[in-house]
Amino acid sequence: MRVEVDQPKCVASGQCVLAAPDVFDQDDDGIVVTLNDRPDTGLHDDVREAAALCPAAVISLVEK
Amino acid sequence: MTETVADTAAGLPGYPSPRAAGCPFDPPPALRPPHADRPVSRVRLWDGTQPWxxxxxxxxxxxxxxxxxxxxxxxxxxxxxxxxxxxxxxATQTFLSMDDPEHARLRRMVTSPFAIRKMEALRPSIQKIVDDLIDAMLAGPRPVDLVEAFALPVPSLVICALLGVPYEKHDFFQRNTRVIVRRTSSPEEVAAANTALVDYMDDLLGDKLAHPADDLLSTLATERVATGEMTRREAARMGNLLLAAGHETTANMIALGTVALLRNPDQLARLRDTEDPKAVAGAVEELLRYLNITHSGRRRVALEDIEIGGETIRAGEGLIFANDIANRDPDAFPGPDRLDLSRDARRHVAFGYGVHQCLGQPLARVELQVVYSTLYRRIPTLALDTPFEQLEFKHDGLVYGVYKLPVTW
Structure with missing residues (x-):
């Protein structure tokens, strides 16, 4: 799985950080940054939940 | 023959509609599927218009x-x-009722203080506020109105510290905010309350420009107003919006959540007996899903024709998003009318959805986690001091809740 984020669209709700703190963080303005764009299998469910929770649909997952 | 909108108007449910007697936690039955005969249907508003x-x-x-x-x-x-x-x-619009790119430009000016890490750093000070208020309640007479003694002061103290508003002014801003969120206020009353609040915030921004401190209003003053990015009036309106949103919402969640938990003692026991922060966080999400204090619908208008649920919403038609009813959608939440603190309720839409989703949600979460994990542990015998049936719910409020919550222990 590869994680992509569209930072200009981020609205800083912080939901991704709560759902998958090992994969997502926020910069000083609260905007999403990825800590790890190829997370281990054990984190995939959390990452999918983060993508589903994001209110602005900023997170896309390339599954392979 | 094709029915016109006017022909069907008489049969449309009004919006808002009343809740069922004796069911103060559930959305209005007239608006809920399957009573609404189609998944997407029209309602009738106060002015006779018929949005979806x-x-x-x-x-x-x-x-x-x-x-x-x-x-x-x-x-x-x-x-x-x-x-x-x-x-x-x-001219008094805030970014709540703007589209991108203007909405995004203004929202990003105030996202920084609500980052998750900064909210976590606030947790100890929120815990102290909560503990101090409970100490004061326990030392005082019984019964007490939990709204005045606890539910309102917690978020007011927190948002005042974050913004840099003196809490001593709470009577002034709570009174004026109450006028604004009451559905029955006249246009003149709302305008006067708004002006009073924005004037006050404008003066405060003047003080912050002269003597900046470590708070959000000072940041707005020095980084946005002084640089010409925002007028002082715009910053005052934004500060006012954050102040109002910061205390009315969480205060109602605290009081209404306490009523719901006292009515569901098995769930209250689950919350009181857990030491697990994840269980507390999950309970907060479920209470947000179940209580739906923002029961007045998110309002929008279609810019183009949109097909949804077998209907065509035409460009220029209004849309109301009933997040309270969506949070009781059985396709998303099985057994939706049951308060179940163990369910995964994270996909609720109590904070809305889309780019306008609540800016302050990380703060609300930490406040509610601290409150719900502390209040019932410290006062395990907390009980209503009035029959449940006599509680007055804010049916007429933009934000739902209870006006007073007499409790004893």
Whole structure:
């Protein structure tokens, strides 16, 4: 799985950080940054939940 | 023969509609599927207009992220809440009722303090506020109104510290905010309350420009107003919005949540007996899903024709998103009318959805986690001091809750 984020669209709700703190963080303005764009299998469910929770649909997952 | 909108108006449910007697936690039955005969159907507003009501969880998420759906309340067809909202001066708009890119530009000016890490750093000070208020309650007479003694002061103290507003002014801003969120206020009353609040915030920004401190208003003053990015009036309106949103909402969640938990003692026991922060966080999400204090619908207008649920919403038609009903959608939450603190309720839409989703949600979460994990542990015998049936619920409020909550222990 590869994680992509569209930072200009981020609205800083912080939901991704709560759902998958090992994969997502926020910069000083609260905007999403990825800590790890190829997370281990054990984190995939959390990452999918983060993508589903994001209110602005900023997170896309390339599954392979 | 094709029915016109006017022909069917008489049969449309009004919006808002009353809740069922004896069911103060459940959305109005007239608006809920399957009573509404189609998944997407019209409702009748105070001014006779007939916007669409979106009640399904999946539809709400799809449309609130659709760029063909606008939050701009100055557009024709926007379904206004009341005459006072319709009549409000467009120059007094906040980013809540703007579309991108203007919305994004203004919102990003105030996202920084609400980052998760900064909210976590606030947790100890929120815990102290909560503990001090409980100490004061326990030392005082019984019964006590939990709204005045606890539910309102907690978020007011927290948001005042974050913004840099002196808490001593709480009578002034709580009184004026109450006028604004009461559906029955006249347009003149709302305008006067708004002006009083924005004037006050404007003066405060002047003080912050002269003597900046470590708070959000000082940051707005020195980094946005002084640089010419925002006028002082715009910053005052934004500060006012954050102040009002920061205390009315959480205060109602605390009081209404306490009523719901006292009515569901098995769930209250689960919350009281857990030491697990994850269980507390999950309980907060479920209470947000179940209580739906923002029961007045998210309002939008279609910019283009949109097909949804077998209907065509035409460009220029109004849309109301009933997040309270979507949070009780059985396709999203099995057994939706049951308060179940063990369920995974994270996909609730209590904070809305799309780019306008609540800015302060990380703060609300930490406040509610601290409150719900502390209040019932420290006062395990907490009980209503009035029959449940006699509690007065805010049926007429933009934000739902209880007016007073007499409790004893």
């Amino acid at each position: 009501l979106i009640t399904r969880h999946a539809d709400l998420r799809t449309l609130l992220n659709d760029p063909r759906v606008s939050a701009d309340s100055t557009r024709d067809g926007y379904p206004h809440r009341s005459a006072s909202m319709q009549g409000s001066d467009p």
